[in-house]
Amino acid sequence: MIALRRLDRAGWRRALLLGVLVAGFFSIRMGQDNNWDLHNYHLYGPFSLLNGKVGLDLGAGQWQGYFNPTMDLLYYGLVMHLPAPLTSLAMGLLQGLNFVLLACLAVALLPRRNGAPAWGLSLLLAALGCLGPAFLSQFGSTMGDNTSALFVLGGLLLVVRGAQDRARAVWRVPPGRNLLGAGLLLGIGAGLKLTNATYALALCLALLVLPGRPWLRVRAAWLYGWAVLAGIALAAGHWYWRLWQAFGNPLFPQFNNIFGSALAPPVGIGDTGWLPKTVLERVLWPFICMMDPRRISELPFRHLLWPVIYVLGAAVLALALRALLRRQPGPLAAQRGTAFLLAFAGVAYLLWLNLFSIYRYLVPQELLAPLLCWLLLTALVPGERGRRLALACVLLGGLSLFSCGDWGRAGRAWEPFAVDLPQLDAPAATAVVAIKSDPPQGWLVPFFPKEVVFLSLSNGFPESPGYVERALQTLRARPQRYLMMGPGPVPDLAAAQPRLQPYGLQAVPGSCRRYAAMIGTSPNDYTLCALEFITPAAAGDGK
Template sequence: MTAGQGQGGTLPGTAAWHALVAGSPWLVPLLCGLLSMLAGQDLNWDLQNYHLYNPHAWLTGRLGIDLAPGQWQSYFNPAIDVPYYLAFTYLPGWLCSFLMGALHGLNFPLLLVLVRRLLPEGGGAHLPFWLAAAGCAGPGFLSGLGNTMGDNLTALFVLGALALLLRAPLRAPLPAPSPASLPAPLFVPATGQILLAGLVMGAGTGLKPTNAVYALALCVALLVLDGPPARRLRAAFLFGVAVLAGIALSAGHWYWTMWHQFGNPLFPQFNDVFGSALAPPIGVGDTGWRPRTLMEKLAWPFLFTLDPRRVCELPLRHLAWPVLYTAGIALLAALAAGRRRLAAIPREVRLLMVFGAVAYLLWMNLFSIYRYLAPLELLAPVLCWLVLAALLPGRRVLAAWCVGLCACSFVTVENWGHAIGVKPLSVEVPALPAPARSIVYIVEAPAGWLVPFFPPEVAFVSLGAGFPESPGWLRRAAAIRASRPGPAYVMLPALRGEPDLQRAAATLQRYGLALDGDCRPYRVSAGRAVLSYVFCGVQPR
């Protein structure tokens, strides 16, 4: 009996399996596209709030017409959402979903490249495939597959920067450390690699600023390169400069627009620094997810694995985090006690370990929002493998079981909202007799996604719907109202079939407005989902 027969026709070692693994860099993105298409059009809360509105407002020049229909997120850099908006506008919904899923699936070939460069002799034929597949089986990645939140999308930039830095020839396994051992070959990325990696990382950070934790983590990790301190500092400095250049390329235009329009390039965030009159002097940030005490910080991976809602609205439980955290602490203890030698850990692996540790600490202390861990979740299985291999050399079976345990986390996957079915998004826009003279108030989010379906002459103004208002903001809202003497309206969702008119009336009352009793229902259809809204008249009190 031959080896292939002994394994069976479709098991690893056969020609079919080898062909599948060889074609996986193309097949996995296609599979991700199909899964996204089957899930249906993206319908997550953030999409309904601002992911459709922001690119629409930018491309159609609405920045000086509206006031925050998508809450304070209305002023995020819209460049990241332009590809989806254009696909949504000009392509069938199912094709739009497929393309977004396939784009997210490109994280797999990037992971594959990284794993092959980190493992001795490339890790063989199958191990890189399994580690990359386990990375893409994480609950965070799968829950965001094909949606517009940007976490899976900008993970491409983080993994791409790492792949560029680790573009070094594959090495043979290092000899066991001993006085007679020869020194390992130097791992020193070329200046061009460092600059290009920084540019890519910066571009991802400009598109989604939460990626700044990964930019800073990789900058710190470059300090573990070979050579004298001056060389390492130079590498970190060049990387940092390139990151700033990448941010300028992907977000500089938007920061300039915000500065020109509002006097704050990050409006309304960090307004305690820039002092725009249209927002109060606050930093703006969602800090409610972070651990509250030192003991919680020390046990954080265990706590948010046991109770995922500590870091996420969805119960996304990934078993990699307690495994990786425990193994990482054990490796540090072994190095401190002298039972393991740092020189036995390849420099490339050391760089990735430092990157992962610093990125996790920054994430925990700044955000602790699970979605922002997307790049680290993709890297978690290979990091588990590398840490366990350094801690327990030769115990590949134990490492394999731990990585397999990580991959099993996909059973906890939920999603952020999809419209099942192929029917495209459609809105029954109420008839407006004088759109150029009209204003529509938004007092309850999310509603920004409906703006593109209304006549472009209508102005939309948010009141009491999540934007940090200031006296200057209220003056701007009053000026818009004064310039539009025609009919005024308020747009409300009809949850469980009935709008909350009492709450809307209370909100409008604070601004000297009142409902006039004329309410007209209309529907929003996406796939098989039907959402109900009402459009009510508004008048001065």
């Protein structure tokens, strides 16, 4: 701690650079990404975008394959042209920039001691923020939460810096350029990954707690909101337009109860199985999830700071309400930055709680947790005693890294992928059908000729009669038909037939061709089996 206190600006900058480099090599150490979503759509999505497959393939990445693939273009471009360790290095360096943004936020929000910024403490809190289990479990991967967190933290930093007037030691409504920049960043983050819309809205509402005349705060929120829309249009407008042209639904198949595309049922689509069941559960959710972390994640993540921050935030709000009733200064009257960060985090938490309650969507909050805990504790317990208590608390919270799990890694091979496809005589006349498998098979699509059409049947996509008819029309128009099965050494055609029969299809016994496909050091066998209509009449229907 003594060395941290003696740190100056130059040393702080060197530490930031070192932190990013460490992040890059840590990503290599973790190995190549091999998570379920990568198998499903993180490779397929950018391949589909770049090769005009939108509307041609159907459900090849299940329903998630229609998420905006723009953020995955970077990984796709890297992994298809560079060795796997260099791709991991690049992804680690990129996501390591969260450490830099956290440290900058901490310098801006932490009180100065003897007029000097808290250089050392900002590094400590930023490092502890990056030790959260959700952030570490996804580090260097394609899952998107770590990468899109850069836009959330970047927008938050622009607002914080714009709201500070160091010369007069006061907070104010940020100038227009900061609001526009922040809104653009949060909008891009939301466009790249729609779950970040909760953070965009939270920051908009948090602007209303800044000091200043009400009309200035409303104007700031209005200006910021338009910039958010511009950011969404910039990051996702092209994709929404493609989906609209292909399906009549810019968010296909989600929100189809509003847009009414014929290729999906009229449902909203959403994973509501993680939400709390009762009002009491909502009130006690941080404690319930600490006891039973699988309520919010497939992996047993436990972050020790969540119940602490929840209690501290409730205490601050109670004291603020009492002070308001007594017309006295509240506990955060002299710490406008803490009040602003608490408002942002609180609104974002409530939105997450009621919309998703999936832990990995909390990555920006997890990164901010040590800083927010420090600010709240030192506000409630001023002086050296509060700083010591806060230090003990955030260091204890760092133990949360021991609950870090693994979404799937494939070792540290030089070649990222190796797929030995069987020969396809007429790719332009070929259709490949995928039925339900675990893990999914969407990652294989980029290694087939781009002329091959991929269709998903009984495979995690919410099918409608229009969807099934479009799929069957495609199969009738392409005489070379295959069923893709795997992973596994032996295709089980008997198990596949009940899924194919409702569509009038069957796999041809004795026609199966096996091929090897490897991700990193993880080998698997897949199979292509000839597929035909059960009766010749079925094959001719609709022609």
